[in-house]
Amino acid sequence: MLDDQIRQLKDDEAIRILEAVADAKLNLDEQDFQTALTPDLGQALREEFAVELGEETMTSAGDLAREALIVLAEDEAERPALEAFLRNPSAAPSRMVLLEAAGTTAIVVAALVALQTRVTIRRDTKGNLSWTIDKKPTEIPLLKPLVARLTALLG
Numbered sequence: 001m002l003d004d005q006i007r008q009l010k011d012d013e014a015i016r017i018l019e020a021v022a023d024a025k026l027n028l029d030e031q032d033f034q035t036a037l038t039p040d041l042g043q044a045l046r047e048e049f050a051v052e053l054g055e056e057t058m059t060s061a062g063d064l065a066r067e068a069l070i071v072l073a074e075d076e077a078e079r080p081a082l083e084a085f086l087r088n089p090s091a092a093p094s095r096m097v098l099l100e101a102a103g104t105t106a107i108v109v110a111a112l113v114a115l116q117t118r119v120t121i122r123r124d125t126k127g128n129l130s131w132t133i134d135k136k137p138t139e140i141p142l143l144k145p146l147v148a149r150l151t152a153l154l155g
């Protein structure tokens with residue numbers, strides 16, 4: 001199972017694979033993705049997914065990357081690339097070069113990209129956030145650990 005292989009990845013391997021997959025998605029159309037984890041987005045995600053502040057206080061970049069990869073592995077279109085990288089993690093490029101938003105690290109951008117394969121995040125002309133969960137509500141348990149780790153980085 002891919003989940004087991006992902007959970008066994010070393011931190012640097014998980015980060016490298018996630019950034020490679022996210023970079024490829026951003027290369028297709030970076031304007032389709034919200035790439036900054038702002039306090040208001042963090043709060044909105046915590047509310048939507050019923051994540052308590054501090055629920056995942058011991059989050060490392062590797063933990064975040066593994067959770068994001070597990071979400072991506074649920075998408076059949078992503079599996080071939082993930083399987084190839086899992087067979088040879090060093091084949092993934094070593095850093096995300098397309099985008100590193102101001103004040104947002106590449107791993108956070110990559111995790112937001114992974115989340116947005118399941119959740120559409122939009123900001124209107126007034127700056128208000130809205131979203132649609134693109135998949136079944138049964139996937140909320142899949143997304144909640146990713147949201148908890150992602151928002152934990154905001155403190």
